[in-house]
Amino acid sequence: MKHFSIVAMAFLVVGLVGCNQASAGGSFNQQARLDSLEKDFKVVKEEFEIIKYALDKRGISLEQARAEMEADNKVWDIPDEDSPVFGNTKDPKLTIVEFTEFQCPYCSRIAPTMKELNNKYPDKIKFVYKHFPLSFHANAQAAAAASIAAHKQGKFWEFRYALAPHSRELSDSMYIAVAKEVGLDIEKFKKDMVLDSAMMARIDKDFQLGVKVGVQGTPNFYINGKRQDRFSPDLVEKLLKEAK
Known part of the structure; x- marks a missing residue:
């Protein structure tokens, strides 16, 4: 649930920035960028929902998936020792x-x-x-x-x-x-x-x-x-x- 709250906070930040810029007489281009950013956050939220659904079907949590990713990306020092x-x-x-x-x-x-x-x-x-x-x-x-x-x-x-x-x-x-x-x-x-x-x-x-x-x-x-x-x-x- 904390990941959903992060997304929600991101929307809140967008809203606050929009208010501040509006009060300061922000330009049309600035508002367009904010609209684009809000759209991007919506896409991120939708993609997160899909990822969470896929992980739930696998029966693993986001933390377990993160651990798998870290293990896959880790570079190990594997000694030859007496191996062929x-x-x-x-x-x-x-x-x-x-x-x-x-x-x-x-x-x-x-x-x-x-x-x-x-x-x-x-x-x-x-x-x-x-x-x-x-x-x-x-x-x-x-x-x-x-x-x-x-x-x-x-x-x-x-x-x-x-x-x-x-x-x-x-x-x-x-x-x-x-x-x-x-x-x-x-x-x-x-x-x-x-x-x-x-x-x-x-x-x-x-x-x-x-x-x-x-x-x-x-x-x-x-x-x-x-x-x-x-x-x-x-x-x-x-x-x-x-x-x-």
Whole structure:
């Protein structure tokens, strides 16, 4: 209700200014500007009513919407740490951080797009992979552990893209088959992929970082620290052109 009172106050100010100018012999042009201002306030009030209606249908308040907007506009400092990194690590025009997992079907579908971007812009973009296994995906953590084992042999990205099409077939035998496909030392891989407490802590570190920066699902992308809800190759192209 306080926002309606602000609008009402604005109308009151218009009225007072109009009275003062009239008493001082204000010109016709001044009155026209005041009439235009009053019209603008009417438009603002109508638009506010529409926004409030839309928010009510979503079941959120204006304050919650403001918090969402602030979160979307916030620029986060997301450290690489021991995450897999690909591309220009020294002076990239863009840094794309991807919070994702292997059982998510949407993550599987976008993996080829990410591979194309990897291949197209290795000199302009730094790509960072962060694990964000969702709790209702029973195989997501084990798949993350397998990819970390591949990372220890320097072949995370090869493993990631080879495993991506198999989001519905995740199992130890699948991880081993993919490891053979990308040329890993299988015995070392089997030892390193064990989902023990240390491995779970490594995965959870990424997950908690994601929670901190506002990840709400997978995949979530951050470009130069800013969350992008509508990530696409076209957006990447646009930001590359705008980058200095």
